[in-house]
Amino acid sequence: MSEAATAPAALTSDDAAPRRTGPNALAWLILPIALLFALFFVLPISLMLLMSVLTGNPMFEQGVRFTPENYIRFASDSYNWEVLWITIRIGLSTTLAALLLGYPLAHLMARVHSRTGHALLLIAVLAPMLTGIVVRTFAWMAILSDTGVVNATLMRFGLIDRPLPLLNSETGIVIGLTHIYIPYMVLTLNGVISRIDERLEQAATNLGAHPLRAFWEVTLPLSVPGILAGSLLVFALSISAYVTPLLMGGFQFMTLPLLIYQQISASFNIGFAAALGIILLVISLALVIGYNRVLGLLSGDRDLT
Amino acid sequence: MSASIHIERASKVYDGAVRAVDRIDMDIREGEFFALLGPSGCGKTTTLRMIAGFEQPTEGTIRVSGKDVTGVPAHKRDMGMVFQNYALFPHRTVRENVGFGLRMRGIDKATVARKVDRALEMVSLSAMGERRPAQLSGGQQQRVALARAIVIEPRVLLCDEPLGALDKKLRQQMQFELKELQKTLGVTTVFVTHDQEEAMAMSDRIAIMNGGRVEQIGTPSEIYNRPKTRFAADFIGDTNLLSGKVVERDGGKVLVVAEDGFEIPGADHHPGGVVHAALRPEKIVLHPDESDAPCIVRGRIDSANFLGDSILYRIALPKGRHVLARAANTAHSRMLPPGAMTRLDWQPSDLVFLAD
Structure with missing residues (x-):
């Protein structure tokens, strides 16, 4: 109201420059978070980017100059590509596992009518998040080790002769990561699925579709935005995970975050570590952009007018 | 098919x-x-x-x-x-x-x-x-x-x-x-x-x-x-629900409306005891005068709502009960002003006895 009232006055006044009315007083409330973001996100990332293209640390060394050396080193060594591939492979496996296990749960949560039922499911999803990652990883180590619950049980019943390599393997890493990141998948999916009108499924069955067919034709396509968002989240989190790949992989599987840590703490090669960090960031960023493009295409196709 | x-x-x-x-x-x-x-x-x-x-x-x-x-x-x-x-x-x-x-x-x-x-x-x-x-x-x-x-x-x-x-x-x-x-x-x-x-x-x-x-x-x-029921009568359209007792009067039966005591003829087919009946507003005929001509009950216009095709009157009966009456809006009809006295009449067969 006040803006509308002052606008004509500003136009007719002799003042050449129209008076600027600030956007909204409430907008100033984002200032603290903006500062925090600048200090703890923009600054470190800028420094990391800078470090990755310098020959050394200008704070302590003389004659530091720009160089693509760190990136060339990454690209020229097949070991680095192997690490990158393992990282992405673990990310993809974890995402797929979280999606396959999480979707039915999210669907159930969205369709449960009783409040108690919904609350119990929500607690079941959230409760693991209240425990630290290290604790949960150690729990998995106890369950999956050669003498752990799973292997001991299977051997007792004579189903296997030798313990399955569950721990210290990629399978172990994926199991651990799936457990840790599945809540993100479930909550994201649940948000999308619960907004899909149940009557759409009923309309489909009424028109002669078997309930499974109705799910395939109606619910699944409508939950694609949730599938994409949840997958993006889980993938980005699991390729940057550190503790779980370290402990569950038995120090044998080198992923990008582990390599970065090794370069900093063991090799003191901060420039190369920074380059690796930037590569990890670029992968995540590319995924976010790709996600937005796909979603844009989908919704553009749907004409959400 | x-x-x-x-x-x-x-x-x-x-x-x-x-x-x-x-x-x-x-x-x-x-x-x-x-x-x-x-x-x-x-x-x-x-x-x-x-x-x-x-x-x-x-x-x-x-x-x-x-x-x-x-x-x-x-x-x-x-x-x-x-x-x-x-x-x-x-x-x-x-x-x-x-x-x-x-x-x-x-x-x-x-x-x-x-x-x-x-x-x-x-x-x-x-x-x-x-x-x-x-x-x-x-x-x-x-x-x-x-x-x-x-x-x-x-x-x-x-x-x-x-x-x-x-x-x-x-x-x-x-x-x-x-x-x-x-x-x-x-x-x-x-x-x-x-x-x-x-x-x-x-x-x-x-x-x-x-x-x-x-x-x-x-x-x-x-x-x-x-x-057939009070709910059905009330839910569909406007209706006046009356309840009372059926008693013998001069060889025939009449319904004595409980609160007001006025008598409605034509309850012959109905047994005694407390009964409920429905009367549609448009079945009530209004005679706008204060003469002594016979009628079922007299009342005073409480309010009159002009609905376009008809006029809906709210009429107060002597003991304070209200009934609705609807008069078609014809070329020579005139609206009765609030406060006017009127005689209310209807065909005994328009009164519908309800099951409960």
């Missing part, structure tokens, strides 16, 4: 306690336009959903053309349903929406295309085939939902307050169109509504429901002119 529906002592109990539907019986005839009418929570939608197969009756049976379908899942019932908010598939075009049921039946593409064309033509939406539901107006979405339900040539068409979201003008137009279409197709139609005018205008027969039970089933005129 229309069907008849027989519901026998069907109940739906939720959580072991709430009887949403309480032992109802209904016979819906082949090709009939049948309305389930009642206030919200009366069980009409649950009844419809039981016919559709979305809910299983806790007890009782539902038969379609003589065959028990009680345990048959929804996707095998071959019924077309129009949902309250249409439930159109937002990610599919109008054509895909309408063709969905045919595709589920494994019908070849060419036939699907032909039938979809014809259905869209029926609801005058031929030009909108490639649009998405979100690009259509409410009335158009309603038509798509209807086309989607009838294109499969269902045995029964089920409608759950299909016109509820439309504005009044459009609703009236759709009422005519839907009725017309239903007649052309001859499909048995079960229509849920809380709007009594809509039910009266469209239906062959109406079931009035209240508290999970059926109060009365009959044609619109039967229900309006001869309501």
Whole structure:
């Protein structure tokens, strides 16, 4: 109201420059978070980017100059590509596992009518998040080790002769990561699925579709935005995970975050570590952009007018 | 291939306690336009959903053309349903929406295309085939939902307050169109509504429901002119509910209205005891004078509402009870001013005695 009232006055006044009315007083409330973001996100990332293209640390060394050396080193060594591939492979496996296990749960949560039922499911999803990652990883180590619950049980019943390599393997890493990141998948999916009108499924069955067919034709396509968002989240989190790949992989599987840590703490090669960090960031960023493009295409196709 | 529906002592109990539907019986005839009418929570939608197969009756049976379908899942019932908010598939075009049921039946593409064309033509939406539901107006979405339900040539068409979201003008137009279409197709139609005018205008027969039970089933005129229960009389149109005792007077029986003590003749066929009766406002004839001419009761005009086609009077009787009287707005009628005294008269046969 006040803006509308002052606008004509500003136009007719002799003042050449129209008076600027600030956007909204409430907008100033984002200032603290903006500062925090600048200090703890923009600054470190800028420094990391800078470090990755310098020959050394200008704070302590003389004659530091720009160089693509760190990136060339990454690209020229097949070991680095192997690490990158393992990282992405673990990310993809974890995402797929979280999606396959999480979707039915999210669907159930969205369709449960009783409040108690919904609350119990929500607690079941959230409760693991209240425990630290290290604790949960150690729990998995106890369950999956050669003498752990799973292997001991299977051997007792004579189903296997030798313990399955569950721990210290990629399978172990994926199991651990799936457990840790599945809540993100479930909550994201649940948000999308619960907004899909149940009557759409009923309309489909009424028109002669078997309930499974109705799910395939109606619910699944409508939950694609949730599938994409949840997958993006889980993938980005699991390729940057550190503790779980370290402990569950038995120090044998080198992923990008582990390599970065090794370069900093063991090799003191901060420039190369920074380059690796930037590569990890670029992968995540590319995924976010790709996600937005796909979603844009989908919704553009749907004409959400 | 229309069907008849027989519901026998069907109940739906939720959580072991709430009887949403309480032992109802209904016979819906082949090709009939049948309305389930009642206030919200009366069980009409649950009844419809039981016919559709979305809910299983806790007890009782539902038969379609003589065959028990009680345990048959929804996707095998071959019924077309129009949902309250249409439930159109937002990610599919109008054509895909309408063709969905045919595709589920494994019908070849060419036939699907032909039938979809014809259905869209029926609801005058031929030009909108490639649009998405979100690009259509409410009335158009309603038509798509209807086309989607009838294109499969269902045995029964089920409608759950299909016109509820439309504005009044459009609703009236759709009422005519839907009725017309239903007649052309001859499909048995079960229509849920809380709007009594809509039910009266469209239906062959109406079931009035209240508290999970059926109060009365009959044609619109039967229900309006001869309501059986107080609820039915009160729910449909305006009505004056009178209760009192039937007593002997000069060889005949009269109804003595409890609060006011005035006597209404013509209760001959009715036994003694406390009875309830309904009197429609338009059956009351008003004589605007204070003469001593005979009449049933006298009263004073309390307020007069001009409704266009008629005038609705609220009249205070001597002991303070109010009755409604409706006078047609004719060329030589004049409005009685509030405060005027008037004589009230009606034909004894217009008084309808109710079961309870």
